[in-house]
Amino acid sequence: MKFTVAIDGPAAAGKGTISRAVAERFGLAHLDTGALYRAVGMKSETEGLEPIAAAKALCPEDLERDDLRTMEAGQAASIVAAIPEVRAALVAFQRDFAVREGGAVLDGRDIGTVICPQAEVKLFVTASPEVRAHRRWLELGGDEADVLEQVRERDARDMGRADSPLRPAVDALVIDTSELSIEEAVARAADQIEARR
Numbered sequence: 001m002k003f004t005v006a007i008d009g010p011a012a013a014g015k016g017t018i019s020r021a022v023a024e025r026f027g028l029a030h031l032d033t034g035a036l037y038r039a040v041g042m043k044s045e046t047e048g049l050e051p052i053a054a055a056k057a058l059c060p061e062d063l064e065r066d067d068l069r070t071m072e073a074g075q076a077a078s079i080v081a082a083i084p085e086v087r088a089a090l091v092a093f094q095r096d097f098a099v100r101e102g103g104a105v106l107d108g109r110d111i112g113t114v115i116c117p118q119a120e121v122k123l124f125v126t127a128s129p130e131v132r133a134h135r136r137w138l139e140l141g142g143d144e145a146d147v148l149e150q151v152r153e154r155d156a157r158d159m160g161r162a163d164s165p166l167r168p169a170v171d172a173l174v175i176d177t178s179e180l181s182i183e184e185a186v187a188r189a190a191d192q193i194e195a196r197r
């Protein structure tokens with residue numbers, strides 16, 4: 001059976017953690033679509049390629065780079081992600097992943113709205129900018145005020161772009177993780193999946 005779970009939301013809201021946990025629990029494949037944009041951003045920066053060329057030339061090894069989780073990669077990703085041709089170059093891979101047998105969990109910014117509008121379950125995972133910046137800071141260190149500024153900057157860019165802006169699908173369930181433990185957030189997501197399987 002093909003079963004698709006679309007999980008969208010801003011940076012550091014808990015999408016990745018929830019996605020990995022429910023994918024494992026329900027035996028679904030998982031695709032972190034942010035990694036595609038991070039890889040395009042870093043490939044473009046380090047190889048001196050135009051972002052569109054980098055997106056078209058993206059290969060599996062690019063997704064194995066060690067620097068993809070850095071703040072720099074996140075910012076680079078959100079800059080290239082505003083370019084329509086970059087997004088277009090990544091659509092087929094994401095949709096093919098979603099229809100593979102057994103079903104899949106995809107997390108990103110536009111999964112429920114653009115990539116998989118027919119997904120059986122759509123979740124929008126969010127949290128206050130302060131909580132998200134604090135989590136990122138615990139993970140990566142640095143200056144917490146700078147991290148908050150970068151989180152806000154990335155939110156504004158992701159929500160403000162013309163092509164596939166970050167917003168909840170009309171039929172998405174919103175999960176605010178600001179005051180939830182990881183276990184509570186995962187349980188809410190799992191309940192939704194259980195109810196629709």
Ligand code: C5P
Pocket residue numbers: 011012033034035037038074077078079081107108109110111154158
């Ligand atoms: O989720 P993550 O923080 O790894 O995403 C990095 C950036 O990639 C986001 O800030 C966003 O600009 C872009 N992105 C996107 N669409 C997706 C996934 C990520 O535009 N489906």
